[in-house]
Amino acid sequence: MTAWLILLSTLRPLPSLAITNNAGTKNGDFLNLATDARGVALNDSVITTVTGVDTLRWNPAGLGALDTKEVSGTHVEYYQGVQVENVGFAYPMGDNGSLAVSGFYLSAGSLDGRDNFKNQTGDFKFYDAVGTLGYGRKIFTKNEGFDLSVGANVKIVEEKIAEQSYQNPAFDLGLIASPIDDLQLGLTARNLASSKANFAREFVAGTSYAFFNKTFFPALAVNYSNNAPLRLSVSGEYKIQEMDGAAIRAGYRTHDSLDSSEDSQIKFLRSGGLAGLTFGAGFNYRPPVLQSLLLSFDYGMAPFGALGISHTVTVKGRW
Numbered sequence: 537m538t539a540w541l542i543l544l545s546t547l548r549p550l551p552s553l554a555i556t557n558n559a560g561t562k563n564g565d566f567l568n569l570a571t572d573a574r575g576v577a578l579n580d581s582v583i584t585t586v587t588g589v590d591t592l593r594w595n596p597a598g599l600g601a602l603d604t605k606e607v608s609g610t611h612v613e614y615y616q617g618v619q620v621e622n623v624g625f626a627y628p629m630g631d632n633g634s635l636a637v638s639g640f641y642l643s644a645g646s647l648d649g650r651d652n653f654k655n656q657t658g659d660f661k662f663y664d665a666v667g668t669l670g671y672g673r674k675i676f677t678k679n680e681g682f683d684l685s686v687g688a689n690v691k692i693v694e695e696k697i698a699e700q701s702y703q704n705p706a707f708d709l710g711l712i713a714s715p716i717d718d719l720q721l722g723l724t725a726r727n728l729a730s731s732k733a734n735f736a737r738e739f740v741a742g743t744s745y746a747f748f749n750k751t752f753f754p755a756l757a758v759n760y761s762n763n764a765p766l767r768l769s770v771s772g773e774y775k776i777q778e779m780d781g782a783a784i785r786a787g788y789r790t791h792d793s794l795d796s797s798e799d800s801q802i803k804f805l806r807s808g809g810l811a812g813l814t815f816g817a818g819f820n821y822r823p824p825v826l827q828s829l830l831l832s833f834d835y836g837m838a839p840f841g842a843l844g845i846s847h848t849v850t851v852k853g854r855w
Contacts, residue, residue: 562736562763564693566642566664567706567727571622572610573850576836577785577816579769581755584712584720584744588852589624592638592670592689595724595740597710599672600685602626602634604830608852615844618644624668633673640666662697670708683714693733704733718746722757736763751775767791771814782819785836788812811841830854 570576571593575586583595589608591598605627612620624638642664672687689708694701710724722742727735742757752774759767771787791812818834832852839845 562734563695564664564706564727564729564733564735565763567666567691567693567735568738568761569612569620569642570836570848571612571620571638571640572608573816573834573836573848574785574818576838576846576848577787577814578755578771578773579787579789579814580740580757580759580767581742581744581769581771581787583710583724583740583742583757584722584755585753585773588854589626589636589638591626591672591687591710592624592636592668592708595710595712595722596636596670596672596687596689596708597685597712597722597724599626599634599636599670599687600674600712602628602636602672604628604854606852606854608638608850610848610850613847615840615846616644618642633671636668636670636672638666638668638670640664640668662695664696665694667692672710678714682716683712685712686710693729693735704729704735706733706735718750720744736761742769751777780820780822783817785814785816785818787814789814810839811843814838828855 572590575582575590575594580594582590586594586598587601588598588606606625608624610620610622612622614620619642621641622638624636626634626636628634644662668689668691670687670689672685674683674685676682676684687710691706691708692703693706694703696702706727706729708724708726708728711722713721715721720743722740724740726738726740728737729735739760740757742755744753744755746753752772754772755770757769759769761767767790769787769789771785773783773785776782776784789812814836816834816836818832821831821833823829823831830853832850832854834850834852836848837845
């Protein structure tokens with residue numbers, strides 16, 4: 537069906553994909569998209585420092601460190617008219633761990649449908665949606681030798697194009713360990729599903745360390761997928777304690793070569809050689825009339841050469 541080809545050509549340039557012998561042989565590539573602004577800036581290296589609702593995308597073991605309720609909303613302006621919305625809620629249950637739920641929705645509006653002879657058949661719409669339920673718990677603490685948290689997600693993934701839709705379950709597993717102060721180690725397996733679903737599985741290992749009285753957090757991670765070559769992510773996050781934990785972030789992820797663009801939104805980012813770089817920042821605000829509520833505002837940007845630039849905004853509330 538030609539409509540399927542149109543859909544694939546629309547989503548194929550997404551940055552998580554690779555130009556390899558396996559490219560195009562797996563489903564659910566949108567599952568690899570970042571769903572929060574901090575994650576955009578830090579890439580996979582965020583797996584050891586992620587907390588709250590964001591754990592559902594990166595590493596569910598991060599729920600083991602949750603100590604406040606959290607609600608989150610994210611809007612992503614991708615290139616080629618693709619938009620992503622993600623909302624979530626996380627709830628700590630004390631020593632019994634924490635629960636979190638999220639909803640993800642991706643759409644590019646209406647597309648031009650054509651038959652096998654390239655004749656117009658009218659517009660059609662497609663969307664991708666994911667509902668996720670996650671649980672994480674700390675099973676060892678420093679008093680027992682070292683910190684160790686584990687977590688798991690169950691996801692219901694729906695893909696719809698024109699009148700056809702498909703639903704499949706998938707699972708994520710993760711752990712985060714801290715054998716010594718300030719050192720974090722993480723491991724996660726994502727998109728584990730049946731052969732029928734045929735999702736691209738990811739296995740990510742990473743580490744981070746806190747320097748300068750827990751203000752600077754360099755991190756790195758290695759991502760192995762059965763749909764892409766080995767990827768390396770590095771990042772750094774600097775927290776400004778004098779500004780109530782405001783942060784600036786930058787990262788880099790290895791990628792396939794991309795063409796340069798003369799029409800890029802920001803001239804400095806026209807070069808395809810800058811693809812893989814990520815940037816971001818965030819700040820917190822505590823309303824004077826509701827001191828128990830902490831609001832967080834985060835922004836992330838990722839350039840992709842001729843493909844364009846993505847912009848991500850996340851707003852959170854914690855109490």
